Amino acid sequence: MKIQANNLVRRFKSYLALDDVSLRVEEGELLALLGPSGSGKTTLLRVIAGLDYPDSGGILFDDQDATRLPIRKRRVGFVFQHYALFRHMNVFKNIAFGLEVLPRRFRPKPAEVRARVSELLRLVQLGGFENRLPSELSGGQRQRVALARALAIEPRILLLDEPFGALDAMVRKELRAWVKQLQRQLKITTLFVTHDQDEALAIADRIVIMNRGRIEQIGTPAEVCEDPATDFVWEFLQGHVLA
Amino acid sequence: MIESRPAPPKRRPTVEDPWWIKTVLLAVAISFLVIFLLVPLITVFASAFQKGLGAYFATFSDPAAFAAIQLTLLVAGIAVPANLIFGVSAAWAIAKFDFPGKSLLITLIDLPFAVSPVVSGLIYVLVFGSQGWLGPALHDYNIRIIFAVPGIVLATIFVTFPFVARELIPIMQAQGSEEEQAAISLGASGWQTFWRVTLPSVRWGLIYGVILCNARAMGEFGAVSVVSGHIRGMTNTIPLHVEILYNEYNFVGAFAMASLLACLALVTLVIKSLVEWRMHVQEKSEEPVSSA
Numbered sequence: 001m002k003i004q005a006n007n008l009v010r011r012f013k014s015y016l017a018l019d020d021v022s023l024r025v026e027e028g029e030l031l032a033l034l035g036p037s038g039s040g041k042t043t044l045l046r047v048i049a050g051l052d053y054p055d056s057g058g059i060l061f062d063d064q065d066a067t068r069l070p071i072r073k074r075r076v077g078f079v080f081q082h083y084a085l086f087r088h089m090n091v092f093k094n095i096a097f098g099l100e101v102l103p104r105r106f107r108p109k110p111a112e113v114r115a116r117v118s119e120l121l122r123l124v125q126l127g128g129f130e131n132r133l134p135s136e137l138s139g140g141q142r143q144r145v146a147l148a149r150a151l152a153i154e155p156r157i158l159l160l161d162e163p164f165g166a167l168d169a170m171v172r173k174e175l176r177a178w179v180k181q182l183q184r185q186l187k188i189t190t191l192f193v194t195h196d197q198d199e200a201l202a203i204a205d206r207i208v209i210m211n212r213g214r215i216e217q218i219g220t221p222a223e224v225c226e227d228p229a230t231d232f233v234w235e236f237l238q239g240h241v242l243a
Numbered sequence: 244m245i246e247s248r249p250a251p252p253k254r255r256p257t258v259e260d261p262w263w264i265k266t267v268l269l270a271v272a273i274s275f276l277v278i279f280l281l282v283p284l285i286t287v288f289a290s291a292f293q294k295g296l297g298a299y300f301a302t303f304s305d306p307a308a309f310a311a312i313q314l315t316l317l318v319a320g321i322a323v324p325a326n327l328i329f330g331v332s333a334a335w336a337i338a339k340f341d342f343p344g345k346s347l348l349i350t351l352i353d354l355p356f357a358v359s360p361v362v363s364g365l366i367y368v369l370v371f372g373s374q375g376w377l378g379p380a381l382h383d384y385n386i387r388i389i390f391a392v393p394g395i396v397l398a399t400i401f402v403t404f405p406f407v408a409r410e411l412i413p414i415m416q417a418q419g420s421e422e423e424q425a426a427i428s429l430g431a432s433g434w435q436t437f438w439r440v441t442l443p444s445v446r447w448g449l450i451y452g453v454i455l456c457n458a459r460a461m462g463e464f465g466a467v468s469v470v471s472g473h474i475r476g477m478t479n480t481i482p483l484h485v486e487i488l489y490n491e492y493n494f495v496g497a498f499a500m501a502s503l504l505a506c507l508a509l510v511t512l513v514i515k516s517l518v519e520w521r522m523h524v525q526e527k528s529e530e531p532v533s534s535a
Contacts, residue, residue, distance in 0.1 A: 051424055071428050078428040084421035088443045098429035101439070153429055 001062055001156040001189050002027050003048060008057035010043055010213075017043040018054065019213035025157075028187045030180065032204035034194055036236070040213040041193045042161060048191065049159050050074045061156065077150030077188075081162040083142045085134040091145050092117055092130040098153035120148040123182070140171040147179075151186075158183070160192035164199060176203050197240040201225070209233050287505050290498035302488075302499035310476040311484035312503070314392070318467075318480060319460040322399040326456050330407025331449070335441065337408075338415030339423070352408050355401055364398050364469025371397075390472030395480065398466040403456045410452030414445050447522040451515065458511040462504055 003025040010018040017040045025031050033041040046052040048059060050071030058067040066074060086094050095117045099108055108116065121127050124144035134142055143163065150158060163179065164172040180203040183190050194200050200207045201221045209216045209224060209232075216236075217229035225241070228234035292299055302308055333352060337345060355363060369375050371388040381388060388394045422444065426436040442449070464482040471478040479487065481500055488497035 049428065051428070072430045072432065075430075076428060078425070080421050080425060082421065084425040086422055086426070086440055086444070088446075097426065097431070097439070101426075101429065101431040101435045149425075149429065 002060075003157060003189065003191075004060040005044070005048065006058045006060070008044070008047060008054045008059070010040075010047060010052065010054050016213045018047065018057075021057070021210075021213070021215055023208060023215065023218070025189060025191065028189055029205045030183050030190045030192075030203060032192055032194055032200035032207045033210060034197065034200040034207050035210035037195060038212075039210040041195075041208075041210045043213075044210070045159050045161055045191060045193050048157075049076050049078050051078070075153060075156050077147075077153065077155030077158045079143075079146045079150050079158070079160045079163055081165050083134070083146040083166075085142055085146060085149070087134055089133075090130065091121070091126070091132050091134070091137075094134070094145055095120055095149045095152050097149060116152065117148075120152055123151070124148045138171075139167045140175055143167065143175060147182075155188070158188050158190040160190065162193055162195070164194070164196075172199075179203070197237055201237075201240060209236065211236075284505060287498055287501050290494055291502045294495050298495045299499050299502075302496040305496070307476040307479065308484060308496070308500060311479045311481050311500070314395070314478070315461050315480045317392070318396050318399050319457055321396050322403055322460045323453060323457050325400050326404050326407050327449075327453060329404055330409075330411060330452060330456075331442075333408045334411035334415050335437075337412050338418075339420050349412070352405050355403070355405055360402055360463065360465030361469055363401050364466035367394055367397055367401075367470050389470055390474065390478060392478065394470035395467050395478060398470045399460050399463055402463050402466045403459045406456035406459065407449065407452035410448050410455070411445055414448040415441075418444060447518055451518045451522065454511050454514050454518070458507060461507055 003023075005021060005023040008018045008021045009016070015038075019040070021040070021044060023044075033044060035041045043052060047054050050066075050069060054067065058065060060066065061069075061074070086097065089097070096113050099113050099116065102108075117130070118127065121129060124147055126141060126144055126148070129137070129141070129145075134145070137145065143166075160179075164176055167175065176199055192204075204221060206218060206220055207224050208218050211232050217224055217233045219227075219229075224233060225237060228237060303312075333348065336342070337349060368389050370377055371381060371394065372378050373382060373389070375389075378389075386393075388397065422440050423436050426440045427433075431439065461480075462482060463480075464486075467480055468483060468486075471480070471483055473479060473483060473487065475487065481504060485497050485500045485504075488494075488500060
């Protein structure tokens with residue numbers, strides 16, 4: 001699915017989190033929202049998800065106006081920074097959640113749910129983990145369960161908030177390569193938020209560099225590295241090279 | 244390299260306390276427990292059974308005693324669910340939303356802990372009593388609140404309403420609202436999110452609050468005493484009936500009734516420690532989820 005954001009403005013009490021932000025995300029692309037903390041990247045992601053609403057401006061999903069569409073009708077897969085797994089449910093129940101809250105006439109039969117969950121667990125390489133509780137998993141495993149849970153509702157887009165932020169360096173590199181490969185395989189439009197330049201340069205098709213609620217530059221990793229549009233971009237990417 | 248490192252020395256307290264400090268502290272604590280808790284508890288049961296099992300059970304065959312037990316169960320049966328609903332709503336509102344007057348609401352929830360129960364009862368007499376604000380109007384419609392069951396229920400609800408809310412607010416605040424956001428993003432309605440995500444994740448805290456609330460609801464004396472009117476067989480709860488029997492020098496009866504409340508306290512304590520243990524286990528297993 002394509003996403004188009006037009007002139008988004010979001011004001012919090014003391015500051016402007018989004019200051020006239022416009023953006024096009026193409027079908028099937030992996031886009032990084034990169035910037036220092038407080039740059040508005042997470043707000044942009046949450047507005048696209050429907051977890052927050054813009055004060056003005058609009059969002060189009062394909063050609064449909066989604067600005068006021070409630071989150072539960074958007075069919076977006078959102079992965080939280082700290083995973084937000086349901087702590088009292090095992091892995092199976094977590095992943096099946098999105099299917100089991102469907103209205104009865106759309107809800108798949110228990111056997112279909114089981115088949116779908118084990119297929120997703122295979123996809124995230126956690127086959128056989130159905131009965132574990134989130135507390136019995138490592139950070140990387142939790143992250144993959146959260147991803148499987150988001151994918152269970154067959155989302156139109158995937159939104160990841162600092163997906164690797166809480167993991168140690170080794171797991172992080174491994175997981176980001178794997179996410180990139182998974183995204184290629186599923187061909188699902190994906191946005192992820194990061195403050196880590198190397199991460200964005202390593203896996204994104206295009207990078208949106210944000211600062212103080214504004215977009216400084218949008219481009220491929222090569223473009224932003226070789227031809228920084230502003231002083232901020234130049235400074236922010238200084239010392240980081242294309243992987 | 245790591246394997247060859249010597250094992251760290253066993254941790255020992257930096258200051259070695261003399262043995263007698265520990266002994267004295269322990270002795271003080273234990274003698275308090277014995278004098279103020281154990282001896283009275285034994286006395287209750289000893290006095291209740293002093294004339295044998297027959298006299299003990301004869302107490303409960305008195306219709307007034309039976310009515311008191313019934314009334315206590317009825318009052319707790321109304322007050323506890325009412326405070327369950329109130330406590331969950333208040334805790335949810337306070338923990339998950341921001342609104343003006345939030346700290347005032349938190350203070351108000353604590354009010355029954357700060358006010359003497361007798362005063363709490365008196366408030367209802369002043370409002371609903373025959374000389375009170377609403378008394379004459381209620382009298383015209385033939386509705387009796389003071390010196391009747393509704394007054395007892397109201398006073399009990401007032402006295403017990405902090406228990407559930409107090410227990411839930413810190414738990415819900417610590418958990419934040421990310422899981423709810425995740426549930427909604429997965430297509431759950433507000434109702435589904437509440438029943439499937441919010442409520443199950445606080446269930447042990449909720450049970451804890453409910454049993455404490457129940458113990459207090461059944462045992463409340465002061466507030467209920469003011470509004471009840473002590474009509475035998477009509478508006479006497481167990482604690483009030485204990486007082487009446489005692490004042491009539493029916494010590495076996497009084498202590499037999501009191502033994503019911505003592506048993507309730509013991510059962511509450513057992514459930515309370517079971518739930519505390521469960522909460523502790525759960526907290527320990529959940530720590531990494533929130534901090535990872």
